[in-house]
Amino acid sequence: MKMALDCLTEWHSWRAQLQHKGERRLLVLAGSQAWAMAQAQILTDDLQAPILWLGEHPSLRPTTTALAINKFKAALGQEYNGLIFNAFSGLHPDALGATAGTLKAGGVMLLLCPPLTQWPDYADPDLTRYVAQAEQALALNSPFLQRFVRELQHNKQVIIWHQGAAFPPLPCLSAQPWQPQVDRKGCLNGQQRHALATMLHCARTRTPMVLTADRGRGKSSLLGLAAQRLMQSGLTLLLSAPNQEAPSQAIKHCASPLPFMAPDAILAEQPKADILLIDEAAAIPVPMLLALAQGYCCIFASTEHGYEGTGLGFQLKFQPKLNELSPHWRKVHLQTPARWSAQDSLEPLIFNLLALNAEPQSPVGIKKAALHTRWITPATLVDNDPLLQQLFGLLTLAHYQTRPSDLRHLLDAPKVLLAVTFQGETPIAVALLGAEGALPPPLSQGIWRGQRRPRGHLLPQSLAFHGGLATATQYTYYRIMRIVVHPHCQQQGLGSQLLAWLQQHLPQKVHCDFIGTSFGASPSLLSFWQDNHFNALRLGQNRDGVSGLHAIMMLRPCSIAAQQVLPLWQGQFSANLQAYRQGIWPKDLTAIYQQLSLVPAAHSAKLDSLIAHDFAFFHRDLVCDQPALLRFVQSQARPDTLTIKQQEILAALITPGASPRLVAAQYSLSGYKAATQQARNIIKHFFKASSES
Structure with a gap:
C-alpha cells in the first residue's frame, strides 16, 4: 500500500516539528523488501543531503550515500539528515548502534525488515558471523530478534508500518523547542564549557583527567577544541585512540594538524609530548592505558556505552588503578546531549535494544552457603530481561572491547554455554563457553596445511597450524571465551570455584575432550589458570597490537583421550620453546617462560x-x-x-x-x-x- 497524499503531507509536517524539537525517531517498515525499499524512497524523497542507506538498495539519488552493512565504519564521524537501515541485509548490532549516532537532530531512522512475526525465523545474513560455515545459519532462529521485536512493539515512541495496513498515527512531540547555540569558545552548553575549562587547567598543571560521556555529547569535539588552545599556548600534543577512525571528530575540531599515533606505537617509540590525548579509551586494554599514564600526562576521553568498547570495565578496572598512580586526577562527565534534544527517544531505544546500558547488580555481602551455580539458556534470557541485563553487564567487565554484537552472539550463536554463579538470585560470576573442534578430516587437513581458515574454532586451528599439533583438530573443545567475577566479590576464590564446577558438570552436559582458554599472558592471569590445572600449549612470539600482551593458549583435559594426548603435546611445546630460547628470543618473554609449568622437552x-x-x-x-x-x-x-x-x-x-x-x-x-x-x-x-x- 502506498502512502496517500494526505498522509505524506502529514508526514512532512510532523518531520518539520521533529526538526524544531531537536528529536529523532525510529520508523519500522515491516513487509517485503521491495515494498519496504519503495516506501523508504518516498518517505525520504524531500530530505536534503546527506542521507545514508545501509544494505541492499534500489537506484538512489546522488544525495544518498550507500554502504554495505559491514562497511558501516565508513560513516563514523559523519552526520546525516536521514538514515535507512535495510535489515534484510542483516541486522548487524554494531552497525545499528554506530550509525544511529550519526543521525542529526530532527532525523528519522527507517528500519526495513520482514513482517515482525516472521523476522526471528528469517535467514538473517548477519547470523553467518556467528557460525563456522555460512550454511549453518540457515537452520537457526534468533532469540536476539525475538527480544528485539518485542522491545520495538512495546515502545510507544516507535512507529511501525505493516505492509497492507494504513500508514500509522505519528506520536506526539514534546512542547519544548530546541536550538543549539555555539559560544565563542565553540561550546554548545554549560557542561561543555565546564569540561573544556577543566581540560585546559589539567593540561597546564599536568594533572591527569578522565572525560566520560555517551555518544552525541561532544566529547571528541571538545578534545579537538582543547588541543587547538593548548597548541597555541606552545604545548606539544599527541593524539591516540584504538584506531585512526575513532578520533575523527577531535581532528576535525582542531584547526591545527594534530599528530596521531597508535597506543602500542607510542609505548614502543616513546615520542616526546607534553600532553597525550586518548580518545575512546575504554576500547584500549587497562594495562596499556596504565603504561601510557606512567609515561605521559594524559587526558582520557571515553564513551560510556558504545560499539567500540564498554565504559563499564573502564570505570571499574582502570579508574581505581589510575587513582593509585595519580591520586589527584580529575573526572568530568557530560550528560547533556549536544547534537540532539534531551527529549530524544531514539538514543534510549537503541540503548535498550542493544543492552548498551546493561550493568551487573551489586551483591550484598558474600555468604558461600548461599551460592549456587547453574546453566542459563538463551531462552531463559529472552524471557527474563532483567537477568539478561545483569549477565551481559557482568560479561562486559571481562573484556575491554565488548560490542553490541556480543549480545547477539550470546543469544544466537549455536553451541554456546553460559554457566552462572548466583548469590540468592543475584548473578555474581559467569563463564561463557563456545564449542570448537571435532572437525572433519578434509577440513582438518586444509587447516593444517594453511589452505583453510573457517570462522571460529580458534583453539584447534591455532594449535594445529601455529602449534604444529597435527591431531589437534580431531578433539572437542569448549573454550572459555569470558569468565568474570563481580568486582565486589573478587579475591574470594569464586573464579576457581566456577572452573571446578565446569570441570565436573560440563562433561555431564556435552561431550568434551578439553576445556580451553586463550588470553593475554599477564602474570596474574597466568597464575590463575595454572593454579586451576590448565596447561600451556601455545605462546605467541609477538605482542598483540591491541592488548600489548603475548597471547597464550591453555587446556585442561576432560576425557581419557585428552589425558593421553596432552603429555605428548606438552612435550612438543616444551621442545619448541627450548628451540626459541636457543635462537632469537624476545626478552619480554623470559618472565612468562619462567612462570610456566612445563614438562621436559620431547619432540616427535x-x-x-x-x-x-x-x-x-x-x-x-x-x-x-x-x-x-x-x-x-x-x-x-x-x-x-x-x-x-x-x-x-x-x-x-x-x-x-x-x-x-x-x-x-x-x-x-x-x-x-x-x-x-x-x-x-x-x-x-x-x-x-x-x-x-
Whole structure:
C-alpha cells in the first residue's frame, strides 16, 4: 500500500516539528523488501543531503550515500539528515548502534525488515558471523530478534508500518523547542564549557583527567577544541585512540594538524609530548592505558556505552588503578546531549535494544552457603530481561572491547554455554563457553596445511597450524571465551570455584575432550589458570597490537583421550620453546617462560618430518614451524643439490625466532613472501619428490 497524499503531507509536517524539537525517531517498515525499499524512497524523497542507506538498495539519488552493512565504519564521524537501515541485509548490532549516532537532530531512522512475526525465523545474513560455515545459519532462529521485536512493539515512541495496513498515527512531540547555540569558545552548553575549562587547567598543571560521556555529547569535539588552545599556548600534543577512525571528530575540531599515533606505537617509540590525548579509551586494554599514564600526562576521553568498547570495565578496572598512580586526577562527565534534544527517544531505544546500558547488580555481602551455580539458556534470557541485563553487564567487565554484537552472539550463536554463579538470585560470576573442534578430516587437513581458515574454532586451528599439533583438530573443545567475577566479590576464590564446577558438570552436559582458554599472558592471569590445572600449549612470539600482551593458549583435559594426548603435546611445546630460547628470543618473554609449568622437552621426529614436508609443499607458517624445521634439517643428510648459499639462507631462515624480513634484506630477497618461498623451495630438496622441486 502506498502512502496517500494526505498522509505524506502529514508526514512532512510532523518531520518539520521533529526538526524544531531537536528529536529523532525510529520508523519500522515491516513487509517485503521491495515494498519496504519503495516506501523508504518516498518517505525520504524531500530530505536534503546527506542521507545514508545501509544494505541492499534500489537506484538512489546522488544525495544518498550507500554502504554495505559491514562497511558501516565508513560513516563514523559523519552526520546525516536521514538514515535507512535495510535489515534484510542483516541486522548487524554494531552497525545499528554506530550509525544511529550519526543521525542529526530532527532525523528519522527507517528500519526495513520482514513482517515482525516472521523476522526471528528469517535467514538473517548477519547470523553467518556467528557460525563456522555460512550454511549453518540457515537452520537457526534468533532469540536476539525475538527480544528485539518485542522491545520495538512495546515502545510507544516507535512507529511501525505493516505492509497492507494504513500508514500509522505519528506520536506526539514534546512542547519544548530546541536550538543549539555555539559560544565563542565553540561550546554548545554549560557542561561543555565546564569540561573544556577543566581540560585546559589539567593540561597546564599536568594533572591527569578522565572525560566520560555517551555518544552525541561532544566529547571528541571538545578534545579537538582543547588541543587547538593548548597548541597555541606552545604545548606539544599527541593524539591516540584504538584506531585512526575513532578520533575523527577531535581532528576535525582542531584547526591545527594534530599528530596521531597508535597506543602500542607510542609505548614502543616513546615520542616526546607534553600532553597525550586518548580518545575512546575504554576500547584500549587497562594495562596499556596504565603504561601510557606512567609515561605521559594524559587526558582520557571515553564513551560510556558504545560499539567500540564498554565504559563499564573502564570505570571499574582502570579508574581505581589510575587513582593509585595519580591520586589527584580529575573526572568530568557530560550528560547533556549536544547534537540532539534531551527529549530524544531514539538514543534510549537503541540503548535498550542493544543492552548498551546493561550493568551487573551489586551483591550484598558474600555468604558461600548461599551460592549456587547453574546453566542459563538463551531462552531463559529472552524471557527474563532483567537477568539478561545483569549477565551481559557482568560479561562486559571481562573484556575491554565488548560490542553490541556480543549480545547477539550470546543469544544466537549455536553451541554456546553460559554457566552462572548466583548469590540468592543475584548473578555474581559467569563463564561463557563456545564449542570448537571435532572437525572433519578434509577440513582438518586444509587447516593444517594453511589452505583453510573457517570462522571460529580458534583453539584447534591455532594449535594445529601455529602449534604444529597435527591431531589437534580431531578433539572437542569448549573454550572459555569470558569468565568474570563481580568486582565486589573478587579475591574470594569464586573464579576457581566456577572452573571446578565446569570441570565436573560440563562433561555431564556435552561431550568434551578439553576445556580451553586463550588470553593475554599477564602474570596474574597466568597464575590463575595454572593454579586451576590448565596447561600451556601455545605462546605467541609477538605482542598483540591491541592488548600489548603475548597471547597464550591453555587446556585442561576432560576425557581419557585428552589425558593421553596432552603429555605428548606438552612435550612438543616444551621442545619448541627450548628451540626459541636457543635462537632469537624476545626478552619480554623470559618472565612468562619462567612462570610456566612445563614438562621436559620431547619432540616427535615423525611430526617434525610431517611439518617440514607440508611446509615445503603447502602453506604452513615459517616462523611458527622454525623449531620443527631446524630439528628436521639437523637430523637429515645434506642434499647434494643444495648450494653453499642455499644452505646459508636456509640456516638463517629456520633459526627459531629469526625474522624472514630481516633475512630477506640480508640476502637481497624482495621481502617476507620471497624469503618464505625460498625456504619452501630449499626444504623440498630433503624429500624424494623431485618432480615437485
